[in-house]
Each structure stands twice: as C-alpha cells, then as structure tokens.
Amino acid sequence: MGQASLLLFGSFALLMALGVPIAFAIGAAAALTFLLFMNFDQSMFIVAQQMASGLDSFTLLAIPFFILAGNIMNSGGMARRLVDFAQILASPLPGSLAHVNVIANMLFGSISGSAVAAAAAVGGVMAPIQKREGYDPAFAATVNITSCPTGLLIPPSNTFIVYSLITGGTSVGALFLAGYLPGILMGLGIMLVAGIVARRKNYAPAPRPTWTDARTATLNAILPLGLIVVIMGGIIGGVFTAAEASGIAVLYTLFVTLVWYREIGIRDLPKILVESAVTTSIVLMLIGASIAMSRVMAFGQIPQAIAEVMxxxxxxPTVILLVITMVLLFVGTFMDMTPALLIFTPIFLPVVKQIGVDPVHFGVIMTFNLCIGICTPPVGSALFVGCSVGGVPITRVLRPILPFFAVMISTGLIVTFMPWLSLALPRYFLGY
Structure with a gap:
C-alpha cells in the first residue's frame, strides 16, 4: 500500500507541477501505479478499459444535456430576466445591486448547474450597472465570484450526478434536494457580508420599483424559474429520472429561448452545440481518467489503509470531519472540482461511513468545501471568469475577498455539523 500510494500521488503531483493537463496526469499516474501489480501491456489495457467502462452509465447522460441547457440559457437572455427579477427582491436592501448579484447567481446557477456560467452571464449583466452606480469594481467582482458556487449546491448540479456515480448509486433526487438549504445558507452568508461592506461604503438601496416594473419583471422570470419546477417536480414525483430530466431541460430551454423569447435563432445552435460538446468532452475525459485512478486505489487497498490510519x-466524528474539511479546502485550492471529487470520495467515504455520516450528507459536505476552491487562486475558474467580466485584475480582489471566504468556510462548518440541513428535504419529500 505504501509503495502504491507514494507512486500514485507522487507521480500525479509531479506531472501536475510539470504542467501536464490534469486528465492526462491522472491517467498516467494510474497507469504507472498499475505497473506495480502487472506488466506494461496489462496496465495500459486496464486503464483504457476502466476509462471506457466507467463512462458507460445512463446517469452520466445528464451531464451533457445539463451543460447544453446551461449554454442555451446563457445565450438566450435568461440571465438578464433573472437579474431584473432579483432587483425586485433586493431593492430595499443597502447595497442592493450586490444582493441582486447574489440572488441572480443563485437563481441562474440553480437552473444552469454551472458556477462559471453564472459568473459569466450574471456578472456580464451586473458589472456595467454596478459601475454606473459607483460601486467599487473589486467589491462587485468579489460578490459575483463568491456567490456563483451556490449553483453547484442548488440543483440541478452535475457535481451531485458525478458523486452519485462514484458512490455506486446514491439517489440523485435525494442529493438534489439535499443541496437546497446549504446552497441558500451559503447565499445568505454572502449577502450578510456584502450588506456589511455596503453600509461601510454607503451604497444606498435602489429606488423602490413601481408595481408595473415589479409585475413585468416577475412575469418575465416565470418561464426561466419554471424550469426548476419542471425538473425537481418531475424527479420528486417519480415522473422521470435525473438523466431524463436533463433532456426535458434542453427541450424546455430551446422552447423558451428559440420560440418564446426569440433571442437565439437556428443559426446560433451549431455554435452552442459545439461549445457544449467541447465542455462535455473535457468533463467526461476527467471522469474517465479519475475512474481509472479510483480503480488502482481500490486495487491497492489505499482507501482502506487511509481509513485505518485516520x-x-x-x-x-468531530475530529475526523474537521480533518476531512481541511483536506478538502486545501485540495480545492489546487484541483478542479470534478477530479477532486472523483479521487477523494473513494478515500473518505469508507471513513465517514464508519463514523455514521450519511452518504447524501457527505456528498453535500464534499461539494460545499470543494466549490470554495473555484474562487481561490491559483486555479479557481470562477475567480478568473469573475475578474474578467468585472474588468479588474485578480490582485485587486484578493484582499476584499477574504471576509467572504471566512463566511463561506463558516457556513460550510455549520452544514457539516448540522446534518439536518442536508437531510430535511430528502426525508420530507422522498422519505429518505
């Protein structure tokens, strides 16, 4: 076990340090470690076989369809309508445009299932408005960056689909429901810090909207928000599975943007399809390589050995969960969410099962802690996108982002040690 662990993680770290793309680094590390147990030809065959067979899952069909639905929404004007609706909800609050950003990210992220898409779409709409109203660009970008991960917790979430695959069939519906309250709690925490900063900077509330404006914004948001009702209502009611729901999401978003809003045309679809195919291929390549790494860890009994050590x-349980939280926060800083989830879930799941942690609750813990990493340097995708659309260099947001990190970590600890926040909705709606 010691040799296998050293070779697996050592070669992976070395390849990453050399700048090898993460999917190739994972696959190569798995192949090298298999050489401890078999010859070269067998090692290459096993890695290739595991990458192919690991992707042979009906559940994984949800990922390309949700990615496609998110890209259609990103191009079809839904973000702007959700921002208008969020302005109605947040107008009485000090620094209302910051709260609009948070609420819109929660809404758009929950519909698209992508934090980066939310940061780009909502941030692209909000940045010019906030600049016109005199908001500090660094503050505006910080709020956008730290609130977009809420969409990874509030369903539909591709992260939960991947977690379900790794754990051998944890209910996707239960995971989706489990993410609601933690995702909302994260959003409220961001709004609390944003409100405190807004008061210090004397950002006034927005003018109260007229009844006509409120009615118009609400009516325009009904169709985008209706997607949440269709997807979750269908899954909870047993009408369709998560994979089938993703197909429904594509049809729904096509109808809304292509037929109803008419903000995209038939000529725009090839570009959207290509972008979705590229994103899907990257995600599935990471999943396939990570499944091969998971197989070599199982072959070398690495998770069992780590469980025994811990x-x-x-x-x-408190000490073990704190250790796992610190490891996940550290790993999330240097590794993308999907490979981190695929690599560390098989390691930590046996440990938490032995101390009585529910797999659904642990899926929320994993996602919550790892999604903080997408806001941090050096590899935080949301950080780069948020700074890009906000028009500010990364160095300018590093200091103002610290209080937001503090509240994200604090709310993460609350979710970790208050499992009812994750399990209340699955138990109520699904009898989990």
Missing part, C-alpha cells in the same frame, strides 16, 4: 488517530 480512525487510528481518532474515532471522534
């Missing part, structure tokens, strides 16, 4: 240090 339980040997302490059998106190």
């Amino acid at each position: 339980l040997g240090i302490s059998d106190n």
Whole structure:
C-alpha cells in the first residue's frame, strides 16, 4: 500500500507541477501505479478499459444535456430576466445591486448547474450597472465570484450526478434536494457580508420599483424559474429520472429561448452545440481518467489503509470531519472540482461511513468545501471568469475577498455539523 500510494500521488503531483493537463496526469499516474501489480501491456489495457467502462452509465447522460441547457440559457437572455427579477427582491436592501448579484447567481446557477456560467452571464449583466452606480469594481467582482458556487449546491448540479456515480448509486433526487438549504445558507452568508461592506461604503438601496416594473419583471422570470419546477417536480414525483430530466431541460430551454423569447435563432445552435460538446468532452475525459485512478486505489487497498490510519488517530466524528474539511479546502485550492471529487470520495467515504455520516450528507459536505476552491487562486475558474467580466485584475480582489471566504468556510462548518440541513428535504419529500 505504501509503495502504491507514494507512486500514485507522487507521480500525479509531479506531472501536475510539470504542467501536464490534469486528465492526462491522472491517467498516467494510474497507469504507472498499475505497473506495480502487472506488466506494461496489462496496465495500459486496464486503464483504457476502466476509462471506457466507467463512462458507460445512463446517469452520466445528464451531464451533457445539463451543460447544453446551461449554454442555451446563457445565450438566450435568461440571465438578464433573472437579474431584473432579483432587483425586485433586493431593492430595499443597502447595497442592493450586490444582493441582486447574489440572488441572480443563485437563481441562474440553480437552473444552469454551472458556477462559471453564472459568473459569466450574471456578472456580464451586473458589472456595467454596478459601475454606473459607483460601486467599487473589486467589491462587485468579489460578490459575483463568491456567490456563483451556490449553483453547484442548488440543483440541478452535475457535481451531485458525478458523486452519485462514484458512490455506486446514491439517489440523485435525494442529493438534489439535499443541496437546497446549504446552497441558500451559503447565499445568505454572502449577502450578510456584502450588506456589511455596503453600509461601510454607503451604497444606498435602489429606488423602490413601481408595481408595473415589479409585475413585468416577475412575469418575465416565470418561464426561466419554471424550469426548476419542471425538473425537481418531475424527479420528486417519480415522473422521470435525473438523466431524463436533463433532456426535458434542453427541450424546455430551446422552447423558451428559440420560440418564446426569440433571442437565439437556428443559426446560433451549431455554435452552442459545439461549445457544449467541447465542455462535455473535457468533463467526461476527467471522469474517465479519475475512474481509472479510483480503480488502482481500490486495487491497492489505499482507501482502506487511509481509513485505518485516520480512525487510528481518532474515532471522534468531530475530529475526523474537521480533518476531512481541511483536506478538502486545501485540495480545492489546487484541483478542479470534478477530479477532486472523483479521487477523494473513494478515500473518505469508507471513513465517514464508519463514523455514521450519511452518504447524501457527505456528498453535500464534499461539494460545499470543494466549490470554495473555484474562487481561490491559483486555479479557481470562477475567480478568473469573475475578474474578467468585472474588468479588474485578480490582485485587486484578493484582499476584499477574504471576509467572504471566512463566511463561506463558516457556513460550510455549520452544514457539516448540522446534518439536518442536508437531510430535511430528502426525508420530507422522498422519505429518505
């Protein structure tokens, strides 16, 4: 086990340091470690076989369809309508445009399932408005960056689909429902910090909207928000699975943007399809390589050995969960969410099962802690996108973003040690 662990993680770290793309680094590390147990030809065959067979899952069909639905929404004007609706909700609050950004990210992220798409779409709409109203661009970008991960918790979430695959069939519907309250809690925490900063900077509330404006914004948001009702209502009611719901999401968004709003045309679809195919190929390549790495870890009994070591240090659930949280926060800083989830779930899941942590709750813990990493340098995708659309260099947001990180970590700890936040909705609606 010691040799296997050293070779697997050592070669992976070395390849990453050399700038090898992460999917290739994962696959190469898995192949090298298999050489401890078999010859070269067998090692290459097993890695290729595991990458192919690992993607042979009906559940994974949800990922390309949700990605496509998100790209259609990103191009079809839904973000702007959700921003208008969020302005109605947040207008009485000090620094209302910051709260609009948070609420719109929660809404758009929950519909598209992508934090980066939310940061780009909502940030692109909000940045010029906030600049015109005199908001500090660094503050505006910080709010956008730290609020977009809420869409990874509030369903539909591709992260939960991947987690379900890794754990061998944890209910996707239960995971989707489990993400609502933690995602909302994260959003409220961001709004709390944004409100405090807004008061210090004397950002006034927006003028109260007229009844006509409120009615118009609400009516325009009904169709985008209706997608949440269709997807979650169908899954909870047992009408369709998560994979089938993703197909429904594509048809729904096509109808809304192509037929109803007419903000995209038939000529725009090839570009959207190509972008979706490229994104899907990247995600599935990461999943396939990570499944091969998971197989070599299982072959070398690495998760069992790590579980024994951790339980040997302490059998106190609080201590173990704190250690896991610190590891996930550290890993999320240097690794993208999908490979981190695929690599570390098989390692930590046996440990938390032995201390009585529910797999659905642990999926929320994993997602919550890892999604903080997409806002941090050096590889935070949301950080780069948020700074780009906000027109500010990364160096300008590093200081103002610290209080937001503090509240994200604090709310993460609340979710970790209050499992009812994750399990209340699955138990109520699904009898989980």
